[in-house]
Amino acid sequence: MSANPRHNGDDPLLAELAEAQDAARAVPESMRVAARAAFAWRTVDEELELLVLAHDSALAAGPAGVRDVPSDGPRALTFQGAALSVEIEVGADVMGQLVPPQPGRVTLSGTREVLAETAADALGCFRLPRPEGGPVRLVCRTDDAAVTTGWIRL
Amino acid sequence: MLGDDDVARLVAAASHGDQGAWNAIVDRYLPLVYSVTRAYRLSRSDAEDVNQTVWLRLVEHLDQLREPRALPRWILTTAQHECSRLTKAGRREQPVDPQTDRALGGAVDDDVVEADLLRAERQQSLRDGLAQLRPADRRLLLLLTEDPPRSYREISALTGMPVGSIGPTRARCLERLRDTPAVRALLAGESPAAHTGGDRDERQPTPQRR
Structure with missing residues (x-):
């Protein structure tokens, strides 16, 4: 029994x-x-819209975890928002794009400090250094939107 | 110590900003997160990173947890995802034995990880079950599981219970432990760690404003 x-x-x-x-x-x-x-961190940056992690290639293989076959190529993630979404690929660097394409500012933050900041070009494309280890999030601001990803290790 | 309803209350209180309620949630489920990082043989610094990530994610998700009783499963699955990704990333960089397709040196054996994860779930269910017992039962079981073990004479002195009734009371307490919702769910195979769900269960069709 x-x-x-x-x-x-x-x-x-x-x-x-x-x-x-x-x-x-x-x-x-x-x-x-x-x-x-x-x-x-519960109420920090309440004015930012929290994006939803809609896709993570590192999780797409299946929920069982330990038996997953490692997928080749860079890890791809999509964070979805009401008016602005963010797609990134994590290889040697973090390559990303704002969707729909538009210029903006993108900030990579750890829990203690801002790690890097960059501009997204007219097509929304940006590149950031890949952070080490601990949890980070991406905050993206455009003329119309201010959004943040959830905490994630890249 | 807390029962299931208390967990629902704690989640509600924490999502209204009660740090004390949050601390109680942490104290209850932190051992589960730590056990998962141990199961995956993570280094201390990787374990610290996973731990911090799990709790930051839970802070974000507090308002969206539709079923607070699913909290242990959410925590376990989120921790597992983070750990297994680290392990896979590590494997890609490790030399692999072509005979076995296993990483050489420091490799984590999947079966060993699985066994340790099951043990971590069982132990969390037992701690939850213990929390669901009435205080007198819980106290006796805690006294009986101390390290180094106490004699029945000492336990008698501490509880006022005659030495001769400790054995039978112990048996009844354990029966009531088996009968708690947490341990019953475990015995029925509805462990908090059915290998599905986790934060994917909490994914919302539309973005949430915090």
């Missing part, structure tokens, strides 16, 4: 309960601090 035979006996269940408590105690405090601090 049980998916896990360890839950049928009292001693194995109690042992696994102890392991579950140990696992909770093993979490580094720095992670707790970072997780709690994330809440400070």
